[in-house]
Amino acid sequence: MPIETLRWTDSELVIVDQTLLPNELREITLATEESVWEAIKSLRVRGAPAIGVCAALGVLVGARERCAVGGLSMRDAALAAADYLATSRPTAVNLFWALDRMRRVLGAASPDSGDADIFSLLEAEAVEILAEDKRLCRAIGEHGAPLIGEGDGVLTHCNAGGLATADYGTALAVMFRAHEKGRGFRAYADETRPLLQGARLTAWELQKAGIDVTLICDNMAAQVMKEGRIQLCLVGSDRIAANGDAANKIGTYGVALLAKAHGIPFYVAAPLSTIDPSLATGDEIPIEQRDAEEVTNGFGRRTAPVGIDVYNPAFDVTPASLIAGIVTEIGILRPPYVESICKSV
């Protein structure tokens, strides 16, 4: 059974604190808007689809809080909560997409709706976003599973698993589904510095699912490819431009280049909500820069000299020309993406 990454139970937002994995599987309740913001910012919850779902549920937390404490109407409280949560992380478009859906609920609600009615409408929408995400992940898995051949090695980077979504993943959904169908293959998980989502989360999810998985450091990917161990690369995405350029965790672009050099197909798996048709190319995708300490001091001890300059972009953009296909809930989009994306979103 996949992990329930986040859930809305008895009017409470509960998430798995992913910063503690794989050593501890602990759920925490996000009781305030600020704790939701902090959980997204500090990657207690991460992965583009999961961030979207968490933000939608976070609007409920924030609206209730601002309405009770700040004396705002539920409508104004929800709008303020959405604006606040939008500042947590800049790259994953699913965050803004989910918040826009919540705003649209407010726009469509009758002007004379009471606070309780407004909250009910918001709650229904957020819960639907969560349920939808689960369905989309299953569909992505179904469409992508045939990409994995018997005996293949499949390399993934970062974590696009159940932990990055409501429960089944995007890139890992493809692996989960292929495994359920009895396909025998071996996954290779890049550890994904600096925060090691591959080592901590992907390796853990695949191991739990009974899939053969081998952990490597990011800088071993080229060698593993050269040795003929990889037949497919499969990653998630945080934002895809109208031309198919795809932002994902830093290091993904390098994997795509190495895959090309070795003649290995490179696929992105993501729901259509990850596509941002307002951006013509990936050059327009904002790239989050994160603290130097993630690199110099990430794991309980200092591993670099004091005062050293650090460059720590959290994402990079893989040009569409390196992407063989984008696995979505409606099927695999193929180049030219300008056309296949335009028809789909």
Next chain:
Amino acid sequence: MPIETLRWTDSELVIVDQTLLPNELREITLATEESVWEAIKSLRVRGAPAIGVCAALGVLVGARERCAVGGLSMRDAALAAADYLATSRPTAVNLFWALDRMRRVLGAASPDSGDADIFSLLEAEAVEILAEDKRLCRAIGEHGAPLIGEGDGVLTHCNAGGLATADYGTALAVMFRAHEKGRGFRAYADETRPLLQGARLTAWELQKAGIDVTLICDNMAAQVMKEGRIQLCLVGSDRIAANGDAANKIGTYGVALLAKAHGIPFYVAAPLSTIDPSLATGDEIPIEQRDAEEVTNGFGRRTAPVGIDVYNPAFDVTPASLIAGIVTEIGILRPPYVESICKSV
């Protein structure tokens, strides 16, 4: 002033324990042959040239010990010590090269030499290997410095600095020399998982030398290149085959492929003793496999699930076709390497 990575003082072998850097600069005395072997194996001393020098000096430690304790002649004791130290690490050819030089001293010594005479001959040779290494590094720096242009960004991987040699480095010697000549440039240091030689050692050495240096995670190299920040890649090597294929720290091959994709010249810097003309191609270079714990447990706490499979090759081989030149103490060797190497060694 560069660090004195290792020295022979008052008949004692003293090294900087590189596993403690950058948090602590501590010298340790290697008083037994076993401690020399352990220091090489556990990377207290590392870097192909430094391993060679340490092994040569280690023969002195081992010969003295085996002669005193084991009752062997100094000649037999030295041969046994050399055989033992040769088992410490398999990839860097400088280890075997230095031990062969020590063996040749024994072969050339008069059969009726006494133990003290034999030891003196061995000591003179080991001390000469150390002194030579210092001279070679300076010459490599001199020949390579013109490769760095004003305003360039120079990417390096792992540590090919003073700490990898007797005192000035190979790839970093080129940077040190360019800096001494007043060239303004910025170095980028890959952190180099799993053991973080780039973060712990290269960043520290360059910072100490007053060179602008930015630390990045290995998986950021492609992005940094894409942003136009890199004009030159410069790395060391542990063994170079007769055709120019060069083994170096895992991740180097990937950097070379990424450099090619971005049109950036990729150079190797190494003394001629790193060339192993007995190997026709890099396919014959033995690649050391290291413990999974380096990957799963490297930062003072566990960062991967218990029981996970890990692939941890310590080196990879960059094909000669990706190497623009090999900076040696006699100048820059250029393709075709089969010819330029044949003429030089």
